[in-house]
Amino acid sequence: MEPGDLPLxxxxxxxxxxxxxxxxxxxxxxxxxxxxxxxxxxxxxxxxPAPAAGIVLLREGRVCLVKRRFEPKRGQWSLPSGFMEWDEAPATTARRETLEETGLEVELTGLYAVEQGLLPPDTPVVVVFYVARETGGSLEAGDDAEEAGFYALDELPGPLAFAAHRRVLARLGEDLRAHGRPLVARERP
Ligand SMILES: [Zn+2]
Structure with a gap:
């Protein structure tokens, strides 16, 4: 994204x-x-911009997505994610939002992507995405998620709510095809 692509x-x-x-x-x-x-x-x-954090979590090659309960983009799908609280580190936000939205406890195994985005109608955001691994809990949609589940990359539910999340999922698809797993930031050329 270039300066000027986002509304003033x-x-x-x-x-x-x-x-x-x-x-x-x-x-x-x-x-x-x-x-x-x-x-x-x-x-x-x-x-x-408002900082947010989210995760890329796989279970047997399927990626965890949640369906949004509230506007904007109600009924659309995204990676588990949310806004940072004042006193949080991005990694703390990512784990908290995952637990709230999916019932799953995770540990973060690496930085996956940092994306600029726009929360409709006009709030610019920066989202830090981590690769995560399940450590506990059980899958149950909660908080501002109406559904939560694991989906094959070629059979994702739709529509996907945010362009930033679509870019991350596209990269994930490429990683899985080429490497069989998501490459974290330090592994990228
Ligand atoms: Zn004044």
Whole structure:
């Protein structure tokens, strides 16, 4: 993805009034970019993508997917994943979201992919995907997943919710064909 492929921050993401002193926000050049800024107290609003983490988990060559219970993309499928909490490391998020959505406890065996994406309608995200291995629990959809299961790469349920997840699944298919397993980041040329 190139700069400009994602929409500029929509008005709804921009503070209208300063959250510190309630003055109406203006704009100021800061670090080479014009950013929302408070003319009274100097607060600058930095608009950043939201970080998320997810997993690639295989069981006998089938990949774990969940069906989304809520909007956006309700009823569509994705890899187990979710937004990082304030105090989490990405790996912690990946394990927590997996447990919440699938009932499975996992350990992470390597970094698989880092993808830029867009949560509709206009929230840019960065998703860190890990390869995972089951260590416990039992498969049961929960939290914001309506279904959870393992699916053959050539018989995936659809539609898949996110382009970033489709790219990861495409890479996984190539890895399985060429190597019989997902190659983690340090194994890639
Ligand atoms: Zn202010």
């Amino acid at each position: 921050p929509a008005d709804r993401h921009v503070f209208r009034y300063c959250p510190q002193c309630r003055t109406e926000m203006g704009r100021r050049l800061d670090g080479g970019s014009e950013r929302p800024a408070c003319p009274a107290c100097g607060l600058v609003q930095y608009l950043n």
